[in-house]
Amino acid sequence: GENVEQHPSTLSVQEGDSAVIKCTYSDSASNYFPWYKQELGKGPQLIIDIRSNVGEKKDQRIAVTLNKTAKHFSLHITETQPEDSAVYFCAASIDFGNEKLTFGTGTRLTIIP
Amino acid sequence: ETGVTQTPRHLVMGMTNKKSLKCEQHLGHNAMYWYKQSAKKPLELMFVYSLEERVENNSVPSRFSPECPNSSHLFLHLHTLQPEDSALYLCASSQDVGGGLRDGYTFGSGTRLTVV
Numbered sequence: 648g649e650n651v652e653q654h655p656s657t658l659s660v661q662e663g664d665s666a667v668i669k670c671t672y673s674d675s676a677s678n679y680f681p682w683y684k685q686e687l688g689k690g691p692q693l694i695i696d697i698r699s700n701v702g703e704k705k706d707q708r709i710a711v712t713l714n715k716t717a718k719h720f721s722l723h724i725t726e727t728q729p730e731d732s733a734v735y736f737c738a739a740s741i742d743f744g745n746e747k748l749t750f751g752t753g754t755r756l757t758i759i760p
Numbered sequence: 761e762t763g764v765t766q767t768p769r770h771l772v773m774g775m776t777n778k779k780s781l782k783c784e785q786h787l788g789h790n791a792m793y794w795y796k797q798s799a800k801k802p803l804e805l806m807f808v809y810s811l812e813e814r815v816e817n818n819s820v821p822s823r824f825s826p827e828c829p830n831s832s833h834l835f836l837h838l839h840t841l842q843p844e845d846s847a848l849y850l851c852a853s854s855q856d857v858g859g860g861l862r863d864g865y866t867f868g869s870g871t872r873l874t875v876v
Contacts, residue, residue: 651802681864690762690850690867691803736803747816747857748865750803 649674651739653751660727661759668754670737671719677739680713680720681748685734695722724756732758763787766851766868774876775841781871783834783851789866791857792834794826797848797870809834810857841875848872 650673660666672680678699683691697704697711697720704711708727713720720739724731734755738748764785773779783792794806808816809828823845825837834851852865 656800683867689869690764690766690852691865692762692867693864696864747805747808752800752802 649677649739649741649749651737651749651751653737653754655754656752657755657757659757659759662727662729664727666724666727666731666756666758668722668735668737668756669719670721670739670751671717672739672749673718674739674741675715675718676741679740680711681738682709682711682722683736683738683750685736685753687733691736727758729758729760732756762866762868764851764853764866764868766849766871768871769869770872770874772874772876773838773841775843777841778837778839780838781836781849781851781873783836783868785832785851785853785866785868787853787866789853789855790831791854792828792831793852793854793865794834794836795850795852795867797850803850807836808857815857838873841873843875846873846875 653670681696682694684694685691695706695709695711697713708725710723734753736753737751740748767782790811792809796804805818806820807826812828823840827835848870850870851868854865
């Protein structure tokens with residue numbers, strides 16, 4: 648089955664700087680890669696996703712890049728703000744039929760004011 | 761509020777108790793999920809229901825018993841739990857199984873369970 652590794656487990660960034668979280672996956676057939684944000688006391692919320700036919704996707708201050716050859720994908724947050732502080736999870740799956748997501752272990756991002 | 765409501769938010773129970781976790785969604789989704797979230801571990805999928813029918817049970821111990829009376833409600837019945845079962849239990853829904861890969865999963869805020 649799929650195995651997803653996520654690094655780093657914790658990340659502290661000065662407000663206004665950029666943050667990068669990286670994930671690797673094992674199953675070369677995986678073609679769907681979402682990122683979830685979990686704020687304190689809440690469940691994870693989908694913030695951005697990418698499919699294997701695209702190398703990069705941006706949504707305002709967040710972007711995700713995918714390198715299928717190397718089997719890794721990354722989340723980039725620019726101009727970080729205090730409200731970006733949360734735990735971020737990457738996930739991977741094959742977008743077919745009843746396939747379900749395999750999640751990474753999460754990254755706790757802290758934005759320092 | 762995401763549209764998926766879980767109760768209670770916190771639960772402390774002894775190892776001999778019986779309790780139930782409740783999940784409710786009014787998003788019109790057909791698939792519902794139970795996940796276990798433990799510190800420094802990936803989210804663990806426990807059960808998947810599609811149109812009230814269980815489609816997956818990921819080798820979860822029998823002390824966890826799910827119930828899905830209709831497509832809007834999902835329960836997790838707990839009995840004779842162990843301290844290592846202490847975790848955040850998350851409910852999620854998606855349009856249909858596999859639909860979560862198109863539109864994402866909608867998670868509830870979870871029930872923080874402590875077994876003493």
